[in-house]
Amino acid sequence: MENLNKLLYLVVGFFMIPALYACQGTGNGDDSSQATQDAARLPVPAEYANLVNPLPPTAETIQAGEQLFLLNCASCHGDTGKGDGPVSSALTPKPSDLALVASSVDDAYLYWRIAEGGAGVRSSMPGWKSILTEEEIWKGVAFIRSLAKK
Numbered sequence: 001m002e003n004l005n006k007l008l009y010l011v012v013g014f015f016m017i018p019a020l021y022a023c024q025g026t027g028n029g030d031d032s033s034q035a036t037q038d039a040a041r042l043p044v045p046a047e048y049a050n051l052v053n054p055l056p057p058t059a060e061t062i063q064a065g066e067q068l069f070l071l072n073c074a075s076c077h078g079d080t081g082k083g084d085g086p087v088s089s090a091l092t093p094k095p096s097d098l099a100l101v102a103s104s105v106d107d108a109y110l111y112w113r114i115a116e117g118g119a120g121v122r123s124s125m126p127g128w129k130s131i132l133t134e135e136e137i138w139k140g141v142a143f144i145r146s147l148a149k150k
Helices: 002-022 032-040 059-072 098-102 107-116 134-148
Strands: none
Touching: 059 134, 098 134, 107 134
16 A cells, blocks of 8 residues: 555656646745645635535544545645645645644635635645545545644
């Protein structure tokens, strides 16, 4: 499994780095914590504003979210969500520490940012709503929430 994850990182990194450079924000090198604080102040769009995770935060839900995270998000955010994935050094601003984000925002914010990505918020994060199902995004939210409790 370890070798498979490394292979996935390499493949994702190979294809994603050029794409991420192309859609980078125009930041001035602010650190991840400042970018996180700035993003957390953004109002959640009305279509997402009242969303609450319908999935219970069970071990099964969190584990499923972790698997999705490792497959889709860890190349930038790192295996533990600290923003230190193998692709992170190519990004400006650096990916956020998701434990910090999760401790200061609600479910609606997390769902919105996963679904829509970082468009308009000085971030290179892609939107996932055309790739992941709603249930998969909610599993990701459950996993990200669990990071704030570690």
